[in-house]
Amino acid sequence: MLAAWRRLVAEPPLFIAVLAVFALLALFVIYPIFKVVEVSLVQPDGSWSLATFRTIFSSWYMRAALTNTLVTALIVAVLATAIGFAFAFAVTRTNIPFKGLLNTIAILPVISPPFVWSVAIIMLFGRNGFVTSKLLGLHDFNIYGMHGLVFAQVVTFFPVAYMTLKGVLESLDNSLEEAALDLGASRWHVFRKVTLPLARPGLASAALIVFIESMADFGNPLILSGSHFPTLAVQAYLQVTGMFDLRGGAALAVALLVPSLVAFVVQKYWVSRRRYVTVTGKPTGRSYMAVSRGAKAFLIAVTGLVSLLVISFYVAIAVGAFARLWGFDHSFTWRNFEYVFGVGREAILDTLVIAVASTPVAGILGMVIAFLVVRQRFPGRSTMEFVSLLDYALPGTLIGIGYVLAFNTRPLALTGTFAIIALHFIFRYMPLGIQAGVASLQQIHPSIEEAAINLGASTAQTFRKVTLPLVAPAFFSGLVFSFVRAMTAVSGAIFLVSADWQLMTVQILSQVGSGRLGAAAAFSMVLLAIILLATGTIRLLLGRAFGAAIQQRL
């Protein structure tokens, strides 16, 4: 410990970097979260008690919100993980056709705003839905409620499980499975006794991540739950913006915080320790074909059905954006786009400005933290890692309310400004940069950096001349992901927008709220186009190295 301090003091730039990162994390991560907890516990007379929680949860409606949120998250975690596993298994362990297409479909939702599917679901399965009322002739089908929400969230979040599990399955040495087959085990037996147990930590990890995402989801429940199926994130939002009850909103956010935090800690410190292999391993190339014909048919059916859904969602959005009135009059029109570029122009520009300004900062900060955490030894290192990931792991609703509470007084009176949204994005999406950085740093042998230090370079020079060039591809892929997330963020940002600074996502939600599905679809198309354009441009500029890095992350 003493030696660690001594080393830190002997290298002023390192010392300053560590101090600065801690200061930033304390102010922009810890302090807002602390504010939410404080406000939920401190009474108007200044005393501390659980009174706010008692009041809020004395209403059956709020109690229902709590159980609804938890039950939905559980169901979605199980279903999305199962589907994600089916996709991952199909892609890594079988020779079914169209694997490339499956892979693309399974990662497409990642670059879409998290609630676009809800818009599509209403278009397809709503009261005037194309499938429900046109194809099936059901006129009183009700998509609103738990089933609709679970549906939307499973499609939205199975890609998260897919990406985790694909990495796990790829890095599982399939010679283990071959050995089991060779010893005379049947293919089903190999699956149950070898593949599945080896993938179990990965499955647990994926399910926990989906659980966290589902709990935190705001857009889907806002659109699809309806008034009979309250959820915490939506109720917290309504409490704050509808009833101007910050204290009650804070209490609901804290109720959301506790299960998320538990799941995050379990995932990070327990499950991921039990991985049999790291997911950074290179794919082993030849993969053995472990499935019988029946299993293959089953996998094709499951992945095919889900793929069809995803494709039909995109088609619905595209058609809806150009339709005069979805469900009634599908004749072609530019009206929706005229509306988007007229009324919505401000929001488009604001979103772009904020995302473009915040992502490089998030990326650089993320790299610095990754470098410190992976390569340096200093007191508080693991605390730094934990805190720096918090904003990404915790529900945006909580963080958004935290920013409202924390930065409304001098000297940090930021309410309604560009800065508050940008800061929120920086700290919420910096973890993507950290993860990218950590993964690539772990692949670069530390002796390469030690060689530079040994030749007389300082920590800062080593970072600039050796580490940075080597992690550049990962850096830019982290940047792209932060950018996409910033463009599609809503749950926290919705508390921070103002008349001066608008966001497209918030606009889309309000279009849906007022029943203008066409405008919402057109907005979504524009958003998707910007994202594809941006990622495509960066990919072109950086060439193959970037492609490889992105491929590795997906």
Add this chain to the structure above:
Amino acid sequence: MAALAMDIVIEGLTKVFVNRADPSRSVTAVNNVSLSIAPGQLVTLLGPSGCGKTTILRIIAGFETPTSGKVLLGGRDITHTPPNKRDTALVFQNYALFPHLTVWENVTFGLKLRKDISPEEQKARAERVLSQVGLSDMAQRSPDQLSGGQQQRVALARAIVNEPRVLLFDEPLSNLDAKLREQMRLEIRALQQRHGITSVYVTHDQSEAMAISDRIVILKDGRIEQAGTPEEVYTRPATHFVADFIGRANFVSARVAGVSKGGYDLEVNGRTVFVPGSGQDSFGPGDFVDILLRPENTYVLPRSGAVGQPVPGAGAQGELTPVVDGRLVRRSFLGAVVEYEIEVPGHPRLLAEMSNPFAWGLLEPGSEVTVYFSPRVAHLLRRP
């Protein structure tokens, strides 16, 4: 020896890797190691895997902080000096070449960080060192376009070009094939002597250590077993471990029957043999000892024929003395030498390596033999 005359002085170095989760599983990688190295010397740290060689090297380079103890460089305590402020250059086992830089950029990496050397001088130095390692025409290649041996040379050039006070090598040759290894170790030694840089060289290959070192330090479980010149550690190992680790060893158990004329009368299986002392040993009558017989000092002759017959070639070896009787169980004819394995009742098997085998006459497995040795080159160890 005054500490000031030494380039590197290590005092009471201890390194414990603490296992936070389970302190009982903490590892003492280096245990109270003291060592001094004179300027221009090349000292090898030799020992089995896990004995702490790399850890000592990394402490000297500054990548690890010792739990206790000191490291002095030219009389200055550098224990807590950051690695980039130390005048040490490390040649990594995996070379650690910067993959995004060319050979030239790799070699000049350290030079460019220095303000005290003019760009012309930097260029001249880098060119000189590159030509010394025979890579002048590969300066613009990137490391992945080089063979293993060439990468090794770049790593060497990158370290030497800074003219560091100390060169550190961590098993620099372990990634090369046998032939290249022998060539490179001569090149390393030549370069090191030419530049006169004090060096610490880690290896677990004893022949490499013998070939390259001024002194060898043999480590076991983080402790120094013995330090000395290659000849010393080979002919007068301090412990059974050292004797076994450096070369091959036969141990013949004996009891000291008497002390006389700077030597010992030893009782071996009923025979009495005289072995001269090394001057440093002090055994008394009744002590149990082991006679260290190197295979090349172990001669096997037919039992019956040996008695009273002159021993061929014995003149050069001094007097050959019979020591134990046994039975030949294996013969491996290797051309220039023949290897015999002899079973002696109540003993581990003995290994003999006899050169010029036809002059001695080849023996048949199964035959009864007598083992001879030259007492002048035998060495006594106290039985543990």
